[in-house]
Amino acid sequence: MSSESRSLLGTGRPSTSPRVWSALLGAAHPGPALAVTLLAAAFAVSTGLAPGRAALVTAAVLTGQLSIGWGNDLLDARRDRAVGRTDKPLATGELPLPVARFACAGAIAATVVLSLACGLVAGAVHLGCVAAAWAYNLGIKATAWSWLPYALAFGGLPVFVTLAAPGSGAPSWWIVAAGALLGVGAHLLNTLPDLADDEATGVRGLPHRIGARAASVLAVAALTTASVVVAVGARQVPRPVVALVLVAVVALAGLALVARGRVPFRAAIGIAVLDVLLLVVAAG
Template sequence: MTLPTSAIRWLGGTTPALLVRAAHPRQALLTTIALTAAASLSGRAGREVALVAATVLVGQLVLGWNNDLVDASADHDHQRIKPIVDGLPASTLSFALTCAVLLLIPLSVNNGLMAGACYLVSVAVGALGTLRNRLVRQGPLSWLPWAISFGLYPAFLSYGGWGGRATGDAPSITLTVLCALLGVGVHVFTALWGLVADDADGWHYLPLWLARRTGATPLLLGSIVYLGVVGAAIAVVAEQSGLAA
């Protein structure tokens, strides 16, 4: 049975649906699936893989909700199709974000103190990278939080285990660098659809700097190729050497 259009619109406007949209679900799911798959392929026990999935997913919720809260004013100004523009109260989003942060801390620590610290730092750096300032998010260092955040993923997986006392091995330096490079590529790719508005707001960050020199379409194609190459390199290195140094 197909739901009528009015019912679909009503469901799309409910608070749970708006919260899902505000979490940037595609990026959240892709990141969760990728890190969960890496944990599984590295031979981790089933409960550890499930813990990685839960930890990463909640961390992605924190990043997505924080981003929409920070951008609320700009989203209203540009009338973007965002949940917080479509009726999701900022207070509701703030409450959901607070709950997610409180859940993320014990989940992260249960992966082991070192692994949990690496993931919490990764999320914190990612959240700080969304703050609207002229040097980092809007300026020449826009790539840095993405590189640091993604570069900590191998450490989270390599040090991880089950329980706060779990200890693992130091991550592969090569894999760490490749994941950092992947983060820079993801930054460029995800920024492409907002370049016009960001240019109007006077931003001078890496994706806009590249787009002015290459054009948006070549940059889109180039970023896809870049992500494919770096992703393949990560797969090869991980398969040959594992996560640890």
């Protein structure tokens, strides 16, 4: 572990100024954090969790995502400075390291408390999901197994939400499988914009090893397979709705495979959105 990661949490409470708050938000990877949190919230509501329990689940996921985002930027601060990442507040100096360390430590503590408040088993599952994401940040992202933490975390998320309901069992296998496939697709799509910067600093995960074009195709394949898995498993969803979604997915997949530029990326995002909607509806 690097000296940067060893000093991740730091000591003492740092002071902040008003302008630091926007930088702190930017370092939390707000887009992915919000997307995963909203997915958990929607899944919690669709599965019939009581409002208080659904809010608790959502809060646990949010703090976990914040810790992952801040931890990522703390661990990557030197790499981001080396490649001139002006979109990274820690790399530009806009966000002081002590502030980020304090926020990250607080998010980790809150995640533990909130997760276990959802139940010991459910909490352990969620903490396992967060640990998988941290393992990615700490080095797995630079290996051919970079997809695995995403698969485990996204596959475990519906398990956590379902088990948070008192007396509830684990979700159906197809929900977990679809979540894992969605995670693999999310990893590939999330990595594509940063392939060059990652390569320049020695990070070579699966997408870097197979190349941008192959990674795009694999992302489309994973997301399309997730659609099929949900369509097969979600027998309670009206068949016309499932058929309509699958037609849209096939159309987007075809577009992603033949188009160039940013179109394949946007088409894959479209498939991911349809997967999430279908998964949430199917869980109800």
